[in-house]
Amino acid sequence: MAMFPFDSNTDPKLREQILTYWISGTMTDSERARLLGLPATCRIREGAKIYCIEKFQCGEYVWIGEGSALDAQGGLSIGSYTQIGVHVLVWSHTSHWQALRGDTGKTRDSILYKPTKIGERCFIGGPSVVFPGVTIGDRVVVPPMTVVDQDLPSGTILNSTNRTLKELEQRIAALEKQVEGKNT
Numbered sequence: 001m002a003m004f005p006f007d008s009n010t011d012p013k014l015r016e017q018i019l020t021y022w023i024s025g026t027m028t029d030s031e032r033a034r035l036l037g038l039p040a041t042c043r044i045r046e047g048a049k050i051y052c053i054e055k056f057q058c059g060e061y062v063w064i065g066e067g068s069a070l071d072a073q074g075g076l077s078i079g080s081y082t083q084i085g086v087h088v089l090v091w092s093h094t095s096h097w098q099a100l101r102g103d104t105g106k107t108r109d110s111i112l113y114k115p116t117k118i119g120e121r122c123f124i125g126g127p128s129v130v131f132p133g134v135t136i137g138d139r140v141v142v143p144p145m146t147v148v149d150q151d152l153p154s155g156t157i158l159n160s161t162n163r164t165l166k167e168l169e170q171r172i173a174a175l176e177k178q179v180e181g182k183n184t
Contacts, residue, residue: 020035020036021049023035024036024046025046025047029043029044029045030042030043032044032045032046036050036053037053038058038062039058039059039060039061039062041060041061042058042060042061042062042063042064043062043063043064044063044064045064045065045066045067045068045086046066047066047067047068048064048065048066048067048068048069048070049068049069049070050064050070050072051069051070051071051072051073052071052072052073053072054072055072055073055074055075055076055092056070056072056076056077056078057075057076057077057078058077058078059078059079059080059081059082059120060080060081061080061081062078062079062080062081062082062083062084063082063083063084064084065083065084065085065086065087065088065126066086066087067086067087067126068084068085068086068087068088068089068090068126069088069089069090070084070090071089071090071091071092071093071116071132072092073092073093073113074092074093074112074113074114074115074116074132074133075092075113075114075115075116076090076092076115076116076117076118077115077116077117077118078118079118079119079120079121079122079138080120080121081120081121082118082119082120082121082122082123082124083122083123083124084118084124084126085123085124085125085126085127085128085144086126086127087126087127088124088125088126088127088128088129088130089127089128089129089130090116090118090124090129090130091116091129091130091131091132092113092114092115092116092132092133093111093112093113093114093132094111094112094114094131094132095110095111095112097110097111097112098110098111112132113132114132114133115133116130116131116132116133116134116135117134117135117136118130118136118140119135119136119137119138119139119140119154120138120139121138121139122136122138122139122140122141122142123140123141123142124136124142125141125142125143125144125145125146126144127144127145128142128143128144128145128146128147128148129146129147129148130142130148131147131148131149131150134148134149134150134151134152135151135152136148136151136152137151137152137153137154137155137156138154138155139154139155140152140153140154140155140156140157140158141156141157141158141159142158143158143159146158
């Protein structure tokens, strides 16, 4: 039996990624950012990962919290001065169709890739989830425990007393109908 039973079919890029993140566990936040090729002003905490880093665009002074997973497979950009909290999940692909079709491990044809964008000067509290294809504008605050499944315009500040965006949109639409009815 071999001392190190490595699979000879393992993708060398995957092996390199595994070793890079393992080594990064012994580094400071700024050393880890440099190792991953982020701008010199950025910081990335231990346990955070960026998948498909070659499709990741990162501004200056970005902070990425412990245990966060940033999926750039469909393209991911984060603007300058943005903070990504602890255990935040940001997705740019979904493989649910692959699973439903029974294609897991067979083909990647049914994986849906969508670019995800987070603007400048944003705060994404963790743990939160940002869905694939979502665009978050500049100066947006997302509190912990939030699921962001639709675009957020610049200046949006969500808080624990806000209703979901869908509920607010429905309420606004109903109020607009009432106002239109009174003006006719």
